[in-house]
Amino acid sequence: MILVRQMLVPVALAALIAAGCTKPPSEKIEAAEKAVKDAQQSGAGTYTAEEYAKLEGTLEALKKEVSEQDGKLALFRDYGKVEQLAATTAAEGARVKGEVDKKKEEAKAGALQAQQVAQEAVAATLKLVAKAPVGKDRAAVEAIKSDADALQAALSQIQTAIDKEDYLAAQTQARAINDKSRTVSDEIQSALAKTGKGKSSPSRKN
Amino acid sequence: MAATRINRTWLAGSICAVLMAGCVPAVPPELIVALDAIDHDLIALGAPQAAPEEYAYFARQWVSLRARVHADDDLIRWPWESNDIEEELRRLQREGGTTVVRLNERRSRQRSTAESTVTRLEQRFLAMASQVQSFDGRVALGEKPVQTDLLIKQARLFFEQKDYARSIQAAEQASHALRIQTTALTQELGRYADDRQIRQWQAMVKQTVDWSRTHQSTAIVVSKADRELTLYKNGRRVLSYPVRLGFNGIREKLFQGDGATPEGRYRVIDARGAGQTQFYRALVLDYPNTEDRRRFRMAKQSGKIALTKNIGGQIEIHGVESELMAQTLGCIMLDNRHMAELFARVSSGTPVTIVGALTGSNSIALALSQLADQKDKT
Numbered sequence: 001m002i003l004v005r006q007m008l009v010p011v012a013l014a015a016l017i018a019a020g021c022t023k024p025p026s027e028k029i030e031a032a033e034k035a036v037k038d039a040q041q042s043g044a045g046t047y048t049a050e051e052y053a054k055l056e057g058t059l060e061a062l063k064k065e066v067s068e069q070d071g072k073l074a075l076f077r078d079y080g081k082v083e084q085l086a087a088t089t090a091a092e093g094a095r096v097k098g099e100v101d102k103k104k105e106e107a108k109a110g111a112l113q114a115q116q117v118a119q120e121a122v123a124a125t126l127k128l129v130a131k132a133p134v135g136k137d138r139a140a141v142e143a144i145k146s147d148a149d150a151l152q153a154a155l156s157q158i159q160t161a162i163d164k165e166d167y168l169a170a171q172t173q174a175r176a177i178n179d180k181s182r183t184v185s186d187e188i189q190s191a192l193a194k195t196g197k198g199k200s201s202p203s204r205k206n
Numbered sequence: 207m208a209a210t211r212i213n214r215t216w217l218a219g220s221i222c223a224v225l226m227a228g229c230v231p232a233v234p235p236e237l238i239v240a241l242d243a244i245d246h247d248l249i250a251l252g253a254p255q256a257a258p259e260e261y262a263y264f265a266r267q268w269v270s271l272r273a274r275v276h277a278d279d280d281l282i283r284w285p286w287e288s289n290d291i292e293e294e295l296r297r298l299q300r301e302g303g304t305t306v307v308r309l310n311e312r313r314s315r316q317r318s319t320a321e322s323t324v325t326r327l328e329q330r331f332l333a334m335a336s337q338v339q340s341f342d343g344r345v346a347l348g349e350k351p352v353q354t355d356l357l358i359k360q361a362r363l364f365f366e367q368k369d370y371a372r373s374i375q376a377a378e379q380a381s382h383a384l385r386i387q388t389t390a391l392t393q394e395l396g397r398y399a400d401d402r403q404i405r406q407w408q409a410m411v412k413q414t415v416d417w418s419r420t421h422q423s424t425a426i427v428v429s430k431a432d433r434e435l436t437l438y439k440n441g442r443r444v445l446s447y448p449v450r451l452g453f454n455g456i457r458e459k460l461f462q463g464d465g466a467t468p469e470g471r472y473r474v475i476d477a478r479g480a481g482q483t484q485f486y487r488a489l490v491l492d493y494p495n496t497e498d499r500r501r502f503r504m505a506k507q508s509g510k511i512a513l514t515k516n517i518g519g520q521i522e523i524h525g526v527e528s529e530l531m532a533q534t535l536g537c538i539m540l541d542n543r544h545m546a547e548l549f550a551r552v553s554s555g556t557p558v559t560i561v562g563a564l565t566g567s568n569s570i571a572l573a574l575s576q577l578a579d580q581k582d583k584t
Contacts, residue, residue: 049254050254053261056262056266056269057266057267057270058270060270064270085273140344146347146349146351147351147352149349150349151352153349154356180352180356
């Protein structure tokens with residue numbers, strides 16, 4: 001009996017010490033937090049808002065579990081679920097970031113394509129403006145020149161939006177410029193069709 | 207004996223029933239399905255983009271609770287035990303449902319606001335373009351109309367993409383741009399609605415007509431707002447013709463090449479007949495006169511115009527060189543038939559008074575007033 005007691009006491013003490021040493025998996029938790037931050041910094045809130053919100057939810061669940069375990073007596077702490085949640089969060093964070101990068105690339109490609117189309121449309125309009133019939137309806141021609149200048153100036157706004165990674169705005173601006181550019185070109189074409197070849201303005205004062 | 211057996215059987219059955227009741231899932235599956243449906247509804251409503259904070263709150267709770275449900279799904283709960291997760295899920299279901307309803311209403315309101323704002327702006331822009339066109343004021347606005355038009359187009363595109371918040375934002379910018387246009391026009395052409403200026407123009411016209419009466423001679427009055435040339439003889443109106451002005455004719459002439467037709471009191475200094483002008487017949491005016499030179503000097507000194515600009519000259523009343531010409535560079539142009547009639551009655555020395563308008567209710571003043579009304583309404 002004494003022997004049994006002598007054996008049990010050290011075992012119980014060892015178990016207690018081992019339990020007391022149970023600590024949260026800090027590195028794994030930090031890795032999970034970093035994965036969420038990386039996803040957020042890559043633009044997950046904009047490009048995959050829904051998945052990012054859920055990622056934040058997983059991180060919150062992880063933190064809640066850590067604090068629940070921390071609140072227990074050392075003997076009863078179990079960070080197994082924390083480890084599992086941390087691994088899930090880190091993996092999800094990396095996946096969401098990858099998804100964001102992919103979506104961003106797609107949006108950027110779309111914006112760049114729209115920008116090119118708009119640039120070509122404005123260039124074509126400017127070419128037509130050079131042919132505009134000067135003699136006929138000078139006010140209209142001057143207005144058309146102003147329009148073409150404004151369109152050319154507006155092209156820089158697309159680049160600004162692209163630089164800010166606001167690809168949706170860039171695409172919308174490009175479409176608007178393209179649309180307006182075609183309208184201006186049509187106006188010039190119609191004036192050219194009415195008057196035939198453009199006529200040079202006489203060199204006079206006024 | 208039989209009663210004892212029945213009692214034992216009943217007791218065993220009751221224990222089994224109680225145990226089986228304890229085996230019910232920790233959370234009713236239909237609750238999970240309902241919350242999943244709410245999540246889908248929120249996503250369909252664009253909540254992650256349109257209401258990121260509200261969606262993030264829901265999603266955080268939902269993911270967190272789902273993780274707990276997942277972790278606790280092997281637990282057996284006794285019927286009399288309280289179930290925290292289920293209570294929290296039910297609370298989230300209520301809150302989520304309320305959020306769906308609220309977002310639905312908000313989205314519906316946003317859609318309606320965006321649609322009416324964009325439509326109203328498009329109509330206002332078209333109306334403004336038409337009014338500005340009616341008095342050839344388009345050139346005075348420079349690049350502004352295109353900038354505004356691009357914003358309106360963006361507002362429409364965002365609306366079509368169901369991005370109502372951005373649509374409203376672009377529409378507000380466009381509305382601001384329209385207000386700036388109206389202000390610019392009012393500043394540029396406000397003198398057409400300025401009583402003091404109108405009285406001054408009326409006085410100039412009166413002096414010219416009086417001169418014609420006193421000197422028993424002819425005199426010409428041109429109203430830019432009415433685009434009309436009137437010939438007076440012995441102080442009496444003899445005839446009136448429609449005229450075309452410079453391509454920027456309604457503005458105040460500042461420098462050579464601005465396309466504006468000058469305002470002031472001039473005289474015909476040369477009458478050019480067939481073969482002497484490229485414009486059928488021409489009456490050359492003494493622009494720039496002393497007053498024009500003084501104004502030009504002051505405008506340069508005040509920085510209103512660049513120091514490199516010239517004052518210009520060769521302002522004429524002339525005929526049409528070819529039908530291609532709808533506007534001049536600043537001259538006053540008549541149809542050749544009218545020019546022939548006028549040319550026959552006018553000689554060198556005839557006074558020519560060019561004014562902005564003859565009355566306060568001129569077409570430009572009325573258009574400006576309408577634009578101001580529209581500006582106030584939006």
